[in-house]
Amino acid sequence: MLVRYRGYQFLFEELVKRDFKTKYKRTILGMAWSMLSPLLTLLVMYFVFSRFFAAEIQHYVTYLFCGNLVFSFFSDATNQGMYALVANADIFSKVPVPKYLFLLSKSVQTLINFGLSLGIFFVFCLIDGVPFTWKFLLLLYPIGCVMVFNIGVGFILSALFVFFKDIQYLWSVFLQLLMYMSAIFYTIDHFPDRVQFLFNLNPVFVYIRFFRRLVIDSVVPSPQSFALAGFYAVAALLFGCWMYRHYNQRFLYYV
Amino acid sequence: MAVLDVSNVSIRYITGDFKDIGLKEFVVRKLKGNYHVNEFWADRHVTFSLDKGEMLGIVGTNGAGKSTLLKAVSGIMSPTEGWIRREGSIAALLELGSGFDGELTVKENTYLRGAMLGYTRAFMNETYAQIIDFAELRDFENRPFKHLSSGMKSRLAFSIASLVRPDILILDEVLSVGDGAFRKKSEAKMQEIIHGGATTILVSHSIEQVRSMCSKVLWLDHGRQVDYGDDVKGLCDRYQQFLDGKLKI
Numbered sequence: 016m017l018v019r020y021r022g023y024q025f026l027f028e029e030l031v032k033r034d035f036k037t038k039y040k041r042t043i044l045g046m047a048w049s050m051l052s053p054l055l056t057l058l059v060m061y062f063v064f065s066r067f068f069a070a071e072i073q074h075y076v077t078y079l080f081c082g083n084l085v086f087s088f089f090s091d092a093t094n095q096g097m098y099a100l101v102a103n104a105d106i107f108s109k110v111p112v113p114k115y116l117f118l119l120s121k122s123v124q125t126l127i128n129f130g131l132s133l134g135i136f137f138v139f140c141l142i143d144g145v146p147f148t149w150k151f152l153l154l155l156y157p158i159g160c161v162m163v164f165n166i167g168v169g170f171i172l173s174a175l176f177v178f179f180k181d182i183q184y185l186w187s188v189f190l191q192l193l194m195y196m197s198a199i200f201y202t203i204d205h206f207p208d209r210v211q212f213l214f215n216l217n218p219v220f221v222y223i224r225f226f227r228r229l230v231i232d233s234v235v236p237s238p239q240s241f242a243l244a245g246f247y248a249v250a251a252l253l254f255g256c257w258m259y260r261h262y263n264q265r266f267l268y269y270v
Numbered sequence: 271m272a273v274l275d276v277s278n279v280s281i282r283y284i285t286g287d288f289k290d291i292g293l294k295e296f297v298v299r300k301l302k303g304n305y306h307v308n309e310f311w312a313d314r315h316v317t318f319s320l321d322k323g324e325m326l327g328i329v330g331t332n333g334a335g336k337s338t339l340l341k342a343v344s345g346i347m348s349p350t351e352g353w354i355r356r357e358g359s360i361a362a363l364l365e366l367g368s369g370f371d372g373e374l375t376v377k378e379n380t381y382l383r384g385a386m387l388g389y390t391r392a393f394m395n396e397t398y399a400q401i402i403d404f405a406e407l408r409d410f411e412n413r414p415f416k417h418l419s420s421g422m423k424s425r426l427a428f429s430i431a432s433l434v435r436p437d438i439l440i441l442d443e444v445l446s447v448g449d450g451a452f453r454k455k456s457e458a459k460m461q462e463i464i465h466g467g468a469t470t471i472l473v474s475h476s477i478e479q480v481r482s483m484c485s486k487v488l489w490l491d492h493g494r495q496v497d498y499g500d501d502v503k504g505l506c507d508r509y510q511q512f513l514d515g516k517l518k519i
Contacts, residue, residue: 025394026385033382037373105369110362110386111345181292267347268284 023116030120038124050131053087064200072202074231077143081226082199084129084136088161089168089219090190092125096169097176097183104270114266115259118169126162133158140230150229156241157225163248164218170255174262177269197223218247272319272357273469274343274438279352281338283312312338314493315352320486322437325470327484327502329477329509334490336473337442340364343471344440358437361387365442367424372416376407376426379415383430397433404459405429406452425452432459439468481506491519 039045060079069075099118100107107114140147175182197220203211214220221243228236286307291299299305313335320326328336341347343354344362369386370379380401384394402408405425410418418426441460464470464483474480480487480502487505489496496519497505511517 022388025389025391028391029378029382029385033371033374033378036378037371040373106386108341108346109364109369112386178288179293179296180290181294185293264348267341269289 023113026112027116027120030116031123034120034124035127046131049128050135053083053132054135056087057083060200068201074143074145077140077145077231078227079200080136080139081230082197082223084132085157085161085223085226086194086197086199086219087132088125088129089165089222090194091128092122092162092165093168093172093186094190095125096121096165097172097186099169099173100177100266101173101270104266108267108270114263115170115256118166118173122162122166122169125165129158145230146233148233150233150235153229153235154226157222157229157244160225160244160248161222164222164251167248167251167253167255170259171251174255174258174266177262177266193217193219196220199223215243218251221247272355273322274320274357274471275353275355276316276318276343277353277355279313279316279339279342279349279354280311281313281335281342281347282309282350283338284309311493313342313349313490314495316488316490316495317352318486318488318498320438320469320471322469323467324486325464325472325484326486326488327480328471328473328488328490329475329480329506330490330496331513333492335493336490337364339490340440340442340471340473343438356438359388360438360440361431361434361436362440363431363434363442364440367420367427370415370423370427372414374415375412376402376415376418377411380426380430383427387431387434389433401426401429401433404432404455421449428456428459432456432463434463435466436468439463439470441470441472477506477510 039049057076057080060083061076064079065075072078096118099121100114103114103117106112107117172182172186196214196217198214203214206214221240225236225240225244228234228240284307288296288305288307296305316335316339318326328339330336338347340362341364342349343356344360344364345356346362370383374382377398380398381391381394385391389397402411405422405428407418407422407426410422415423472480472484484502486498486500487502487509488498489505489509497508499505508517512519
């Protein structure tokens with residue numbers, strides 16, 4: 016496996032470079048824009064919702080930012096990952112290369128983007144007066160989980176997109192719904208216990224909550240939370256890998 | 271000892287109205303029961319084997335299953351039935367022009383393509399100057415690829431590909447590209463690779479080319495293996511008769 020990886024390392028690096036360059040079109044502005052757009056979302060959300068929720072939610076700016084940060088990481092990665100196979104059909108139908116390389120290189124790209132937003136996030140935490148503790152280091156766990164989860168969902172979507180081109184519209188509608196169901200700008204405390212429990216079915220919410228627990232509450236989440244976060248990531252990844260393996264041959268008929 | 275063994279290979283392909291129909295359409299058609307997919311055999315029971323240094327010519331009319339067979343041999347597809355055994359590295363030069371990214375510069379595309387063909391970074395650093403000079407694109411190396419003319423694009427593609435030194439080489443009508451002067455140069459380069467000891471498979475519509483270069487011939491028709499053997503002259507004669515309509519198979 017490792018030997019096989021080394022054989023493709025050069026190709027992988029070149030793909031990452033390509034994705035990076037075509038995404039930002041070699042402009043500083045391109046990069047700045049990808050950081051600016053989540054900030055603008057944050058700003059709008061803050062102006063609209065702070066009068067309703069700021070009174071009861073501590074550090075509301077940070078609370079909002081946690082939600083936006085994780086959600087835009089997810090939506091960014093999946094929206095771009097969806098095209099990983101179709102956009103590279105010219106390559107994998109002519110050269111024998113493993114198809115998962117394309118999605119992985121896209122993931123590097125979105126991870127860099129996320130890293131930049133994360134930097135700004137910490138600046139906001141500082142301004143918002145959130146105490147920095149060693150528990151911030153534990154953020155690596157949910158970040159890793161979201162990344163794996165994104166890759167898994169990206170595999171699934173990119174495979175589906177080869178077969179059904181209307182997935183892109185369905186997915187954008189689904190993302191919109193998911194955004195409202197992920198408690199980005201509100202708190203779920205007022206829901207009955209049973210409804211609150213249902214929120215656990217939403218992986219994105221689980222990751223957002225994980226972030227907030229560590230950053231705002233400065234509490235290490237329960238072992239169940241760790242397990243749930245890990246479970247969603249691994250489940251998505253395994254299912255995605257299964258799809259790639261199962262449909263590996265079929266992709267070629269459709270491109 | 272054979273370098274390449276293709277044993278009783280059959281490849282199933284599907285066609286039908288399944289492309290670009292979308293999920294909604296798919297579900298509706300499934301429910302109504304008018305979702306039709308035709309399966310057919312692009313290749314059926316193909317068997318051949320090549321020893322080191324041999325050159326196989328594959329002939330056949332359009333839709334004979336040549337390209338599909340090459341995809342299976344190069345590992346892009348896997349056979350539905352039968353098996354393929356390869357020894358050593360393999361390079362397939364299929365449709366050279368595609369797979370470039372218009373937004374990237376010529377230099378970046380060169381590295382990307384090199385990576386796809388399985389070269390190492392060290393190798394690319396070493397041979398990059400040679401590639402650009404051979405393609406005569408020194409003045410364009412930092413220009414976006416989309417600014418090149420189609421002749422320049424194929425020159426670059428050929429120059430990168432011509433550095434392959436595989437054990438098994440697969441050629442799909444790419445023996446020469448470009449205008450007069452470059453065509454000569456590329457032909458010479460190709461001959462050099464072929465005579466470098468690689469086992470080669472050549473798909474060609476030019477019977478003359480097959481006659482003069484190949485040591486074995488495989489004749490496919492609608493996926494069926496019509497004939498195979500090392501009697502190159504006899505086989506090519508019969509194929510020519512078939513093309514002229516004098517021979518029925």
